[in-house]
Amino acid sequence: MTQKRTLDLDKVLAKATEMIESRGLSETTMPNLAKDLGVRSQSLYHYVKNRSQLLSLVAASRIRLLYQDLLKQLVGLSGHEALFKFADVVRDRLLEDQALATLLYHMDEFSDDSEVVKEVVKILDLGDQLQVDTEHVVSQHALVGAVLGYVFLDRFTDGQEKVESPREAEENYHEMVWRLVSPSVQQSNA
Structure with a gap:
């Protein structure tokens, strides 16, 4: 049985916002965000093209x-x-x-x-x-x-x-x- 995807754009943006507030902009990277969300970095690219778009959306x-x-x-x-x-x-x-x-x-x-x-x-x-x-x-x-x-x-x-x-x-x-x-x-x- 396949596992249902629980990640969505709102969760990605919420976690990125939390990271910016707690760790700063320089630490808010795609690999760090993926790690904090418990997913592979590649999974994030289903929601955003790159870090710049991620920060813009936040x-x-x-x-x-x-x-x-x-x-x-x-x-x-x-x-x-x-x-x-x-x-x-x-x-x-x-x-x-x-x-x-x-x-x-x-x-x-x-x-x-x-x-x-x-x-x-x-x-x-x-x-x-x-x-x-x-x-x-x-x-x-x-x-x-x-x-x-x-x-x-x-x-x-x-x-x-x-x-x-x-x-x-x-x-x-x-x-x-x-x-x-x-x-x-x-x-x-x-």
């Missing part, structure tokens, strides 16, 4: 969760409130989801037609719909750069003494986001 699956969360959180919001909620949701997800944060810092390794790039474009398109007021549309590059930069710094300084209260940290974060995404407003108010 990141895309994590970004889909972020996108769904953004849709829920942004309902009924506009202006500054929507801008800050967008930045907060992305920041919080990246601080919680080490695998996603790690993969996003390696975006340059993915091809333009990869699944992760397609999902990132959906997030950027959603952000493009943010309009602070009738005169200013948010710069997506600045917004994403501000959030990713903040996440990097937060991770880099983790364990060091924080001198800000959580409320002060939130206010400073929002001020930083605002200054980076809307420099024309600053200059016109100066």
Whole structure:
């Protein structure tokens, strides 16, 4: 009697995510993944072409969760409130989801037609719909750069003494986001 296949793409992606979080990106290889799943390396190629596609699919699956969360959180919001909620949701997800944060810092390794790039474009398109007021549309590059930069710094300084209260940290974060995404407003108010 033949044994029924119990491996599927979701299990492969879940184990790869777990490996990225616990052992790091460099240790997330096809042979290591196969070993952790208790299968031969060749079995993985039924689900993914190579390591690059595997990592792209892991990141895309994590970004889909972020996108769904953004849709829920942004309902009924506009202006500054929507801008800050967008930045907060992305920041919080990246601080919680080490695998996603790690993969996003390696975006340059993915091809333009990869699944992760397609999902990132959906997030950027959603952000493009943010309009602070009738005169200013948010710069997506600045917004994403501000959030990713903040996440990097937060991770880099983790364990060091924080001198800000959580409320002060939130206010400073929002001020930083605002200054980076809307420099024309600053200059016109100066």
